[in-house]
Amino acid sequence: MRATRTFILGSIVLPGILFIFSARPAFATCGSANCFLVTGTQEGVSAAGILTADLSFRFIPQGRKLSGTKEISDVLTPKVDFENGVLLPDHHREIRTQNTLVELDLSYGVTSRLTLAGSLPIINQRDHEHFDDADDPLLEHFTKEDGASGFGDVRLGARYAFLVKSKSLLVGGLAVKLPTGAYTLRDGEGNINEPTIQPGTGSVDVIASFHYARHAAASGLEPFVSASYRANQENDLDYKFGDETILDAGVSRRAGERLTWSMQLDWRRSGRDRFRSQGVPSTGARFLNLSPGARFDTGTGTVLYAFVQVPVYQDVNESQLAPRSGLLLGISKSY
Secondary structure, rough: OOHHHHHHHHHHHHHHOOOOOOOOOEEEEEOOOOOOOOOOOOOOOOOOEEEEEOOOOOEEEEEEEEEEEEEEEEEEEEEOOOOEEEEEEEEEEEEEEEEEEEEEEEEEEEEOOOEEEEEEEEEEEEEEEEOOOOOOOOOOOEOOOOOOOOOEEEEOOOOOOOOEOOEEEEEEEEEEEEOOOOOOOOOOOEEEOHHHHOOOOOEEEEEEEEEEEEOOOOOHHHHEEEEEEEOOOOOOEEEEEEOOOEEEEEEEEOOOOOOOEEEEEEEEEEEOOOEEOOOOOOOOEEEEEEEEEEEEEEOOOOOOOOEEEEEEEEEEEEEEEEEEOEEEEEEEOOO
């Protein structure tokens, strides 16, 4: 019976969940943003035969104008002219990008140690405002019509618990991101839109990760560390997003039977993008965020959670828009 159930999930459910964790695009040019947080519902392994669904909402306003670590009055970024195969420097005067993301993560415990996982970006919307043709004072004009919305890229992978003890858990993960999201949507002038505004990247990428947690019975604290690395590949437009490294460290503690609070530091480094093997200006950044949050267990297999991501340190290459404080809300249910 369990073998039949596993086969059904593998042949029917998994192909339908190949859509989310694209939710970590590199910061670049017009900019896209997402937060990576240890929520306590997506990092571990599921019990054998248990299906867990996690629905999350993320809102990240991106409007800080930075050059390196300093705030500036104008952010000028290049245009990637895919039609002519060139970079046009100082083409956009950036104003803001508002990211609204709704994701559904599904995971299924094949055994007590092995979990299969997939994701679906139900909403991947970026509302963007900038002055176009900023390199020509006679043609420069404001537009808010160059945002984009749609499904993101598929991510499908597995997590394995290498260490399972009463007080310690070590989980390693490996996933592949597939180019299922649109990456050639057009802007208001009919040209291929900026890469970081697109719902997808057009490339096949590989993500490796690990998560370690330890429970200290005496204090009730549970410190944790996690890390992930995404190796991005070049798409058929000759564009390659910079590789990305994410490091997280934090602690959680139960407050009563159902409530758990946590505090974590999230470090994220994205490398410089490349177009036709040429480095793209105003791409690549380093961010450190402080993220307080809480989880509430309803006692019926459903967990509610909320996190706020507050910028502590932001350092961008050249000039870019950087995120302000972001919000993550979610609900997780096991069956």
